[in-house]
Amino acid sequence: MADSLPLKHIPFPDSDDGLIEKTVSSELLHEGKFLTLKRDTVELPDGKYATREFVVHPGAVMILPLFDDGRVLMERQYRYPVGKVLLEYPAGKLDPNESELTCAKRELQEETGYTAREWFFLTRIHPVISYSTEFIDLYLARGLTEGERKLDDGEFLDTFIADRAQIFEWIRSGDISDVKTIVGSFWLEKVMSGEWDLGDPAVE
Template identity: 70%
Template sequence: MSDKIDTQEAGDIAVGDDLGLKEVCVASATLHTGKFLTLKQDIVKLPDGKHAGREYVLHPGAVMMIPLFDDGTVLLERQYRYPVGEVMLEFPAGKLDPQEGAQRCGERELREETGYSARRWDYLTRIHPVISYSTEFIDIFLARDLTAGPAQLDEGEFLETFIVPAGQVIDWVRSGRITDVKTIIGAFWLEKVVSGVWGVGEPPQGDVVWLLGSTTNADEINSDQPRRAMSYGFWVQQPTPTK
């Protein structure tokens, strides 16, 4: 028989109970600024009063679309991903441009990468794929009532699109053929929606655009809450490191 360490039951955990876990930024430095990623190094105050270092990547956020046809098939992409050195199977996705809303980003990326446009857009969920070292979030949309058109790939962008039954995507997830985390989550979410178990939702309130260094929602986002700010698709200027 195994012993259980006393922990809170899930039903006992309420909003605000995380005060004893929160880390507060006391100093911040930029290590590298790239084309759209920024590498940061912060000093944070821990709940016990001690200090620790945190390195992480600022990411503007992204949108993934699940293009669903009337016959129950979906559109996937094959694209070489340099960091992992493999051709990956994925649902279409792309990063947010500055001042761009999530659905508008989805409409643009779907048109550019696949040539399709969708008359019906349903928000499904938001995921944080790399919570240990990046501020990246991905909003997932279901795109329906699709109309074909010419793709408009960016210079230097190479990918292929193809159409398969939605069930095939689940099979590829189960077999390990699909390992991209956003596509895995999207496939299972789609299965729940199509079966009627889950409904569709609304995008997070107050998350309209990505703003670099400022926000229109100042009541909720301030320099004392850098992690919370970035989880809502914004980031705020943090204190300059002390010498």
């Protein structure tokens, strides 16, 4: 039976040369306050040419603010492109010449008022690899101290505290559909179970 067949380990090739596309030319289609749209002509591995339209994004961070009792701080925010109020962890884009950890600390305080004693880098994700350069660095924040938040002009969001069981029920039901929040929640579960080690705190 198929279920009894052993799984084969398929190693990666020694080189990526048969996959890489080379930029031939680049055209700026739109440059906005936040995003830039480009169209590049590329040479494919077989020597043919194709076009790639994509968004240039400055990068972003997301924070998992963890309380001592195991609950986490979350947000409700209206996201115009999808026309819905979404449940998310605090997050925001990098300012010019800003480090990812500095951005994480700034966004947590601005959006929620909280500061943290310890910060841990979890991972970097690429949420829309088909048409954007965007990356999001995920951080865990511990030792939270409440303070006054400082929202940007035109920024409206609610904060609330949730337990992990409720978060995973929202993921299962589709009430949480934000990909970075889903990925972060599974990371948090691995960390809290002890299966994945946090490592040393992040420092600047």
